Amino acid sequence: MRTFYLAILASALCYPPPSAAAAPSSPNEEAAQKSAKALKIIKAWRGDAQANPSDARTLHVVYWTPSDHPAAPAYRERLSRTMFHIRDFYAREMKRLGFGPLSINLDTEKDELLKIHMVTGLKPYADYKPSDGQRILKECVPSLEKAGITENKETILIFCNLSKWDAEKMLIVQDSPYYARGTHCEGCAWQVDSPILDPNDLDKKQPMLRDRQYGRISLGRYNSIFVGGVCHELGHALGLPHNRERQDERSAHGTALMGSGNRTYGEELRGEGKGSFLTLANGLRLATHPMFSGVTREMWSKGKATLTDIDIQAGDRLLKVSGKVKHAEGTPPVYAVLAYCDPAGRSNYDATTATAIPDAEGNFTLHCTDLQAGKSASLRLIALYANGDATSHIGSRTPxxxxxxxxxxxxxxxxTWNLLREFLPLQSAIQRRNQKDIHKELTLLSKSQQPKASAIAKRMLARGHPHPSPEKIEAEVQAVALADTTPASAKVGYFRPTYNRLPRPDAILQSESQIFTSGIYAHAPAKHSYQLGGKWKTLSGQCGIAQGNSGSCVFVIKADGKTLWRSKTVKSGRLQGFKIDVSGxxxxxxxxxxxxxxxxxxxGLWLEPQLKR
Structure with a gap:
């Protein structure tokens, strides 16, 4: 692999020297050691740009209610208690991790209750669905703009009054959006409000109530789920992705907030568990979030460092990952590298984390444990920048x-990694859009000693389709990769029809941690038509979701207008095979x-589909 010389002395001065300290023996000791090293890099870069009250970033809270649905009783008092409780949670966890009591910044009124922007929707309750988050946000924008708040430059929390509480039947029904998106610069979370949402009731084992989704639960459990849900979705609005706790973290602290911790929040108050906590990975992210740190220096700048010399070694139930940060001159330094070990399935909810602080030369080493047996998985590396930026925020995309x-x-x-490593120079050339280097790397790969690497490169080098329409292929050709033939028509739901590669820099056809030599990119909704001319007997192959994507698709094969095969729902981390008779x-x-x-x-991907006579 390629090496480089880090020749930027000024940036190197930001990094702590290598330490010969013993490996930490507990999550708390690990946090204490790594937070101190990370803060040294962060503070060296900030210099005089410390927290400034005049630059304070604030979480803006909105209460949105349908036109025919009055605000829930005591909503200001309840939501004030809710947000103050969540503020205290973040502050307590950040202090435990070694960063000091950093937390969200909330506006209050003269009565010391939360400042809430009230918005009445344009339509009645029945007209809104859980998928209407963007529609609701659009209805809130005029009120926010009147208050001087620009929606795509601030962090906003919208409580949607889309619940119905029957006190006699003790039945609660929620019809609200319940999700979020965000970065260190801006974000939005949609939550539900109800008359029984109140952190003061987290300790209540009685009374029992019935929730349409969660069944029969106590009032305290309800608030663990929904106050915890506010805390969890707010995390996304702040740029935090999902991640699950490791076993050592679970033993010490309970359940990770950004995993299933939205359901365990405050359960320790009822003696039902250890409750929820922030992982060190998420604490490191929040340490430079402008709202938490109060520092806005270059917050809108994009980090441009690269991770090079990456090496992955398998140990006893662990992965050891090493590499080097190549700093980009004039951009904020990288103060931490995170690893997410994400088993297939469940989106990224069960991704466990490892953390490393680069040394003076940019070297880092990560030890990834808690590998899930019998699973395909993906290792993702994320660089954190001193201005709050990151390689990726709540999503799973990373080079x-x-x-x-x-x-x-x-x-x-x-x-699979050892094969994929051969393609890293090619992926770098694609990312740079350097056509000369792309052709050079493909030519080198086409001569690789790895048969699969060579086959993939040769297909990428081929211009257009190597074969005509299947009906026009010579009779002596007994088998052909369908992706190598010319379709009669093709349409995909995103980007453009692409064959034998993905239409993005990583390029390689990957699914369920496997690499495929041929295939058809088919982002839903997609339709590819081929003329067979009655000259082929079988079509076989597999279908799946491209590695790193969390979608779900249904794959259908038709011939002469009739459905021959229909898959079950295919999700990330799952492949389905098929072999279909297409005679005549x-x-x-x-x-x-x-x-x-x-x-x-x-x-969606059709993977190595093959026609045979």
Missing amino acids: YAFPYLVDKNGQANLD KQNLELIVEDAGDGNGSDW
Whole structure:
């Protein structure tokens, strides 16, 4: 792999020298050691740009209610208690992690209650659905702008009054949006309000009530779920992704807030568990969030460092990852590198984390434990910048994503990574959009000793489709990769029709931590048609979701207008195989649907589909 010389002396001065200290023996000791090193880098870069009250970033709270639905009783008092409780949670956790009592910044009125922007919706309750978050935000924008708040430059929390409480039946129904998106610069979270949302009731084991989604639960459990839900979704609005706690963290602190901690928040008050906590990975992210730190220096600047010399070694039920930060002159330094070990399935909810602070030369080493046995998985590396930026925030996209498999005994298999490593120079050239280097790297790869790498590169070098329409292929050709043939028509739901690669810099066809030599990119909704001319007997292959995407698709194969095969819903981390009889068929259609839940992240792939005589 390629090496480099870090020749920027000024940036190197920001980093602490290598330490010979013993490895930390507990999560708390680890946090104390790493937070101190990270803060040294951060403070060296900030210089005189310390927290300034005049630059304070504030969380703006909105109460939105449908036109026919009065605000829930005592909403100002309850939501004030809710947000003050959450503010205290973040402050307590950040202090425990070694960063001091940093937390969200809230506006209050003269009566010391939370400042809430009241907005009445344009339509009645029945006209809104849980998927209407953007619609509700749009209705809030005029009121926010009147208050001098620009929606896409601030962090906003919208409580939606879309619940119905029947006190006699003790029945609660929620119909609210409940999600979030955000970075260190801006974000929005949608929450539900109800008459029984109140952190003062977190300790209540009685009375029991019935929730349409969660069934029969105590009032305290209800508030663990929904006050905890506010805390969790606010985390997303601040730029925090999902992640699950490691075993050592679970033993010490309970459940990670950004994993399933939205359901365990405050459960310790009822003696039902250890409650929720912030992982060190998320604490490191929040340490430079402008709202938490009070420092806004270059907050809108994009970090431009790269991670190089990456090496991954499999140990006893762990991965050891090493590399080097290549700092970009004139941009904020990287003060931490995070690793997310994400087993297939469950989106990124069960991704465990490891953290490292670069040394003076930018070197870092991560030790990733708690590998899930019998799972394919992806290792993602994220760089954190001193201005609050990161390689990625709540999403899973990163140029540093590496697949691996874990056997039934918890041992990692890096065969896929070892193959993928050959493509890193190519991916770098694609990212730079340097056509000369792209062609050079593909030519080198086409001569690789790895048969699969060579086959992939040769297909990428080929211009257009190597073969004509299937009906026109010579009879002596007994088998052909469908992706190498010319379709009669093609349409995809995002980007453009692409064959034998992905239409993005990582390029390689990957799914469930496997690499495929041929395939058809088919982001839902997609339809590819081929003329068979009645000259082929079988079509076989697999279908799946592109690695790093969390969508869900349904794959359909039709011939001459009739459905021959229909998959079950295919989600990330799952592959479905097929072998279809197409004897005598004239027209073949490969269709990808969105599984009924929208087509976000639905990067469907037809993997190594092959026609045989």
